[in-house]
Each structure stands twice: as C-alpha cells, then as structure tokens.
Amino acid sequence: MDKYTFFDNVFDVVRQIPFGKATSYGAIAKYLGSAKSSRMVGYAMNASHQLIPPIPAHRVVNRNGLLTGKHHFGENSMQELLEAEGFVIENNQIKDFDKHFWDPNVELAL
DNA sequence: GAGGTGACGACCC
C-alpha cells in the first residue's frame, strides 16, 4: 500500500474544493492536523501539475486571498481560472475572499 | 546519507 503522507492528504482535500470556492494553504494544513505545515501545502501544489487528474490548485491561495502561486501556473492562468469560476481578482488578490472561502475544517467537518 | 529549499503561517520583538 502506498503510504499516505501529509503531501497526499493535501491533494485529497484540494480535490474536494467545490466549484466557485477557494481555500488557504493554512486551512488545509490545519485540517490535516498540522497548522504549521502550510509550507508543505504550497509545496504540494508544486507537484500538483504532474498529478492525474490535475487538481484545482488555483482554488488554493494564501491566507490573504493573494494569488501567490500564480507564477507557477503561468502569469494569467490562475487568475483567469478563478475569474471563470466567478471570483473577482483585484491586484492579484481575491476580492471578498471570505465570501468564497471554503474551510475544510467546517465543510469536511473533521 | 545529509543538507538546503520551498505556492505559508504564526509567533516574537
């Protein structure tokens, strides 16, 4: 059996993010039981590009709703993907992020 | 095998 690491759990959570919603690295990390492992969540996203199926990493942004990882997607891809889902991006940041915020700690009712 | 790095976040001063 493949041993599921923190890394793998991140992918699992991200795949459950519903359309039109977004969450933060820290929220996922906290859901997984390691709030301080937010760095790992972001790093996991780095590997998401080679995963099948491609996980909606664009729905994962930092605590401020800032598109910190847009450079890893491509300058425009991340923002356009989010806008296509109804998000309003302003200055590389999700406007009213808290309204679109999807908290795995609540939605997945750990 | 060991050390450095990294899409962040929280704490400390």
Next chain:
DNA sequence: TGGGTCGCCACCT
C-alpha cells in the same frame, strides 16, 4: 504596527 525568525515535512542536489 511592522519586520524578522522559526516551524513543518517532502523533494532535490
């Protein structure tokens, strides 16, 4: 209030 540092754990060299 703002800047600096630590922590976390998997991946790369």
